[in-house]
Amino acid sequence: MHSCFKTCSPIRNGLIMAFTLFAVLAAFGAQQGYCALVINEFMADNDSIAADPTGDYDDWIELYNSSPSSISLEGYHLSDDLEDPAQWTFPAATIAAGGYLCVWADNDEGDEGVHTNFKLSKSGEAIILSASDGSVIDQVVFGAQETDVSTGRHPNGNGEFAKLVPSFGAENLELAASEGDINGNGNVEMDDAILSLEIMAGMAPDSVIYTGSDVDGGGAIGLREALFILNFIQNKGVTRITLNDASITVDGEGATADGAIVTINAGGTYSIRGTLNDGQIIVDSSDTKPVIIILNGVSVTCTSSAPFFVSNAEEVIVELAENSENYFIDTGAYVFEDGEDEPDAPIFSKDDLTIRGSGLLDVDAKYNDAIKSKDGLVIESGVFVINSVDDGIQGKDYLNIQGGTFTVNADGDGLKSTEDEDANLGYITISGGSFTIVSGNDCIQAETNVNITGGAFNLTAGGGSNATIGDDDSAKGIKAVVEINIDAGDFTINTADDAVHSDQDITITGGDFSIATGDDGVHSDSAITIDGGTFAITKCYEGVEGAVITINDGSFHITASDDGMNVAGGADSSGGGMWPDASNNFLYINGGYIVVDADGDGIDVNGSFYMSGGTVLVNGPEENGNGALDYDTKFVLTGGYLIAAGSSGMAQAPTYQDTTQYSVLYRNRFENRAAGTLIHVQDSSGNEVFTFAPGKRYEAVCFSMPALSHGASYDLYFGGSSTGTATDGLYEGGTYTPGTKYRTFTINNIVTNIN
Template identity: 45%
Template sequence: MKRKTKYSKAAAALLCSTMLFACSPDAESVKENSTQTETVNTETVEEISSEISQKVTYNEEDYDSSWEDKNPTVIELTGSSANVNSSAAVIVSNSTITIKAAGVYALSGELENGQVVIDAEDKGTVQLVLNGAEINSSESSAIYVKNAQKTILTLAEGTENTVSDGTQYVNTDSEDEPNAAVFSKDDLTINGSGQLTVQGNYNNGITSKDELRMMEGTINITAVDDGVLGRDFVALKEGKVTIDAGGDGMKSSNDEDASKGFIMLEGGSMNITASSDGMQAETSLYAVGGSYDITSGGGSPDSIANRGNQRGSWTNETTAVSDTDSGKGLKAAGELAILGGTFTIDAADDALHSNDTLTIGGGEFTIASGDDGIHADALIETAGGNITITKSYEGIESQQITIAAGTINVTASDDGINVGGGNDGSGMDMMSSGSGTLTINGGNVTVNASGDGLDSNGSIYMTDGTVIVNGPTDNGNGPLDYDGTFEISGGLIIAAGSAGMAQAASEQSTQSSILMTYPQTQEAGTLVYLEDSEGNTVAAFTPAKSYQSVFISSPNLKKDTDYTLYSGGSFSGSSTNGLSTEGEYTNGTKLIDFTITDSVTWLNESGVTTGRSSGPGGNFQGGGQRPEGGSPEGFSGERPARPEQGSMMQQ
C-alpha cells in the first residue's frame, strides 16, 4: 500500500501526539491554522495504523503451540538414527529423517550427526515440535524445510532444544542453499514457550526464503554471518531473542518487491551483538513495541574526534560506508518508523538510519554512535518519544527535519542537529543543498555540540517547543547556523556558545529575540539571567560550556518593553538541562538595561548595538554582530572560503 504523503517546506502542519511520514513541499503551510493541522494529523495516523496492520497478518495456527492433543507423530532421536511410532509420512534413512506430509511431528532425543528434512508433497502445514531435542549436522542444515506450504517450529513448554550445523556443507545448490542451521524455503513460524539454541557455523542461524514469524520462546543464536534472515519479512511478535552474529543480527532481503523485504517489531525483547548492522531491512523497518539492546560494528569508539570545521573542510572525495563494512544499529533502505519500544543502541556507524524517511512517534532511546545518532537521507520527523544521544559525530541529520514533540538530548562532536543534503555517506559527504529546512513545532530539545548547535543549509522555522543549545566553544562554528532565514513565531530557545560565527534569528520573526555578545569568554556554569521591568523572570539559564554569546527568544519578550540582563549569581528554582524555573535570583552582576524595539535586539555590555541584516551565517552575517572593541577572543575575523554550491562534497 502506497501512502499519500503530506509535507510542508516549513513543515508546521504536522503531527500532534503520534507520528507521521514523508511529505511534499508546500511553502505556505507554515501559516496553516491549528484546525487544519489537526485534520492532517488524524488522517496521517489512520494511514499509518492501517498500513502496519496490513503488513503482517497472523492466523490461529501461528499462535497455537499446543500439540499433545493433536495425535502427533512421535520421533525419538537415538544418536545416529531415529525411532518413529509407525508413520508412513516419515522416512528414516540412516541419520536423515524426512517428513513427507503435513501434520504434527514431535522430536525428542539427540541426533549426533544428521538432519531433519521437511519435504511435504501435499503442500500443507507441518508443525515440527522440538520436545527436548538436540540436532547436529556436520554437512548441512540441522533442520531443512525443502518443501511445505508452511512450517511451524514449536518449542515445547519447559524444554531446552539445540540445533547446529557444520562449517562446510555438502550438496548445496548454485544459490548456496541451504545455508543456515535452520533453513526454510517456505514460510516459517516459531512459537511455543520453550528454549532453542542455534549454532550457525556455516553461515546464518535461522533463514526463511519467504516469511518468518517469531511468536514467542527463548531463542539464543550464534552465527558466522547473519543471525536471523527472512526474505519477504521478519516479524517479532513476542519472545526473548539473543543474537551474536558475524554479519547482520536480523535482516530481510527481498529487493524485488517494494511491499516485501521489511522488518516488523511488535513486542518481546532482543539482545543483538553484530559485526555489521544490528537490523537491516531491504525496504522498511517498523517498531511498535518491545525492548531492544543492540551493539553493531563493535560499538561506538571511546571518543569521536571532530573531523574539522565544515566551513573550511570540503573535499571531492566521498566516504560513504558500504554494506560490507556497515555497522549501523537499525537500518532501512526505505522508511524507518518507530511508534514505541525501548532501544539501547551502541553503533560504530549511524544508530538509526534510513535511506529515505525516518519517523519517531514514541519510545525510549539511548544511543551511542560513531557517526550520526539519527540519520535519514530525505526526512526525519519526531512526534514523541524520549531520545538521548550520549555520543555521536552529528546527532540528528537529514535533508529535512521536523520536531513536533518528544524529549531530545543530543551530544555531538560536530553539529548537534544538521540539515544538509543527505545520502548514505552521512555527514562526511553531504552536499550543501541550501533548500533544507529545520522545523521545530514542539518538544524539548537540548543540544551539546562541538560544532554548530543547530545547522541548516537552508532555513529554520520555530513555532513552539523548548530548545537549549550548549556550544560550540570554538569560533569556527556557531550555536546557530543557517543559510536562508530563521523565523521564530513561538517557543523558547536559548543558545549559548562562541561568538565568532554567532547568528540571531531573522528580522522576519514575529517573536522577539536578543543576541548578547560578551567581550570575553564566560566560564561554564556562569548563570545568564534576564528579567522584565517588573522583576519577572524571562530566562534563567546556566550554560554547560564556556560561552561568549547568548541568543534568547521567548514569548515573554515583547516590543516596547524594558528588560535587564544579569550575569552570575544563583537562582533558587529547580533546573533541567541548565534551564531554571520558579525561583528567586540573587547575587548576580547587572550588565545592561535595554528596551526591545525590533524583532531582534543585538546587545553587548555597552548596551544595544546594531546587528547586520539577515543572510547566510558566518562573519557576523545573518543577524550576527561583532562585539565592540574588536574581534571575539580567538577569532581572526576571516571566514574560510566555501566553494560554489554543489561543486564539492561537504566533509
C-alpha cells in the first residue's frame, strides 16, 4: 500500500502525528541527522518472520549503507545498553554500497552468521551503533513492541521510526497497524470508526492507509471497518469488570469472578470500575499476549493480602483512565500461604508491569511497600499519591519512569530497585516527571545505576538536614551502589545524609541543584566528574567529596561546616581521620565557577591538585587548624582565576614545580581582618587587578590570575570602598577609594610570598 503524510481533516492531524509515538521514544543520529550508515529496522518480538541459520526466530537488527561505497564494520560496536555502547564488537564484516546487513540479537555468538552477545527486550530499551573509536553513529530508544511487527525508518534509510510490515534485509516500504487501527496510533477506538466513514465518503482522501488495518485484507477502508471497530469496542475488544462492594460482575471473556475476587486468566483488554470493600484483582495468565487493565474509577481494600496481585503474566499494562481516581489500600495483617511471604504490597506483580495514563493512582500501604514488581517496572505517565510504611515504588530488576506526577511519603525508601546479583539490572532510569518524595531512608536508591535525564525533584530524607540519624542508617537523596549519571533536571534536596551519593562513580552534565544536607552535598567513594549544572549547596558537612574530582564546567556556591571540596579515597570521611594513601587522589579544576564558604578547609586535597581554568573564590576558614587551600602532595596551577582568603596557620599556595601561572600568598597572623574588609590589588599604573571582599575573617590570601606578570610591580591595599558591582564578593567596574596601602610587591618567582 502507498501512504502520504498529509491529511485534509484538521481533527485527524493530532492522531496521525501521534502515530510516531507508538513505541519509539526518540531516535538520534551521530549528528542528529542523516548518516550513510544507519540502524534501519529491527524486530524485538520475532515469532514467525525470519529464522536464523539454525532455524530460530530470534531478535534482529538491520543496518543500511546508503553510501556509494562499501563499509567495513570490523571493530564497530552494537549495544542495547546506553551506559556501555561497546557491549558487542563486529567481527570481520562488510556492508555493500546501498546494501543491508541483518545482525541476529540473540546472545548466540557461536552460531553461523553474525550474532551479538545480547538480546532485545520487547518491553522496550535501546540500540546503539558506534564506530571503533567509540563515537556514536546512530541510536534508537524504543518502547513496547508487537509480535511480528518491525520498527524501522520510513522512508527507507532516513525517515522517522515507525511500525512496519517487516522487510528483513530489504527496503522498508509498508507501514503497519493492527486490524481496525485505522489511524495507526496503536489502539482500536471510536476515532478509527469515524475515520473509516470519512475515508469511505471521500472526506479524507489523503489519509495514511496502514497495512493490516483493514478487515478483509483487500486494502479498502469503509463501512465494514467501521462496523468491525464498533463491535470490537462494544463487545469483543474490552472485557468489562464491575466491582460491587462484595461482589463482581464480568461482561466478556478472559476473567472469572468468585465472590469479591476477580481473576484475569488471559491476555486482552479489561476495563474495571467500582468498589471492593474486601477483595482482590488477580492476574494469573499463561497467555503470551499482554494483559491490559484500564482502571476507570476503582477503589479496592483487602484486609489479608494485596488488593492488586499479578501472580503470572507475560506482561501487564495498567492504564489510568482520563479523569479517573483509583485507590488501593491494604492493612497491616497479611495472610500468606505456607512457606510464602508474598505478595506484600497493595500493587504487587511477579512479572513485568507498566503503568500509564493520565488518571490518579492512590496507594496506601500499611504492611510493607506500596507498588512493587519482582521484575521490571515501567511508569510512563499518571498521577501517583503513595503512602507507605516501607518503600514507595520498587522495581526489582529495574525502575523506568518516563513521566508523571508523584507524591511519595515512605518510611523506607521512596523509589527503589533491588536486584544486586545481576550487574545489568538493579537500575533506576528517570527521563521526566515531577517528584515530591519524603522518605525515612533514601529518596531514590538503586543497587546498580541511577540515570536521570530530566524531571523536577523535591526530595526530603531522614527528616531533613537538621535531623540526626544513626551511624548505620541511610537517609540520602539520590543513592547508587555503582554509578549516578545526571544529565538534566531541577533538584531541591534536603537530607540528613548525603544529598547525592554513589559507592563508585558520579557523572553530572547538567541540572539545577538546591541542596541542604546534614552530611555531604555530592559524595562518591571513587570518582566525580562534573561537566555542567548549577549547585547551590546552602548547608552541608562537605560540599563535594570523592577520591578523584574533575570539574570541567558548572556553577557552585557551597556553604560547608567542614570542607568545601574534599578529595579523599575510600568511604565517607565524615567521621574524620587521615587518609592512608593519597597517591590516587586528585582534584582537577578545568573550568566552572566555584564559590566556597567553609568552616573547615576551603579546598582540601589529600593528594594532588591541578587547576587549569575556571574561577575559584574561597572564604574561610577563620580558625588556624584548617586552611583555605590544603593539599598533601602538590598544587599545579596553569590557568584560571583564584582568590582564597582564610586563616594563616595552614595557608598554602601552588607548588613551584610544573606551575606556570603566577600567584601571590599574603599572610600575617597578627592582622585578623574582619569579614567584608576589601582586598585590592592594582598595577603600577593604578589599573585594578581585582577587588574582593571575603565573607569571613581572614589573615591570609592566596591569589592568582592571568593578569599577574613576571617582573611587574603591584600595590596591595586593605579596606576602602568600591562603587563597582559585587558578585560573590568580587567587584567589577566602578571606582576604588583606597583604604590602607599595605605594600608594593614585585613578581619575581612563580609564587610570591608577602609575610
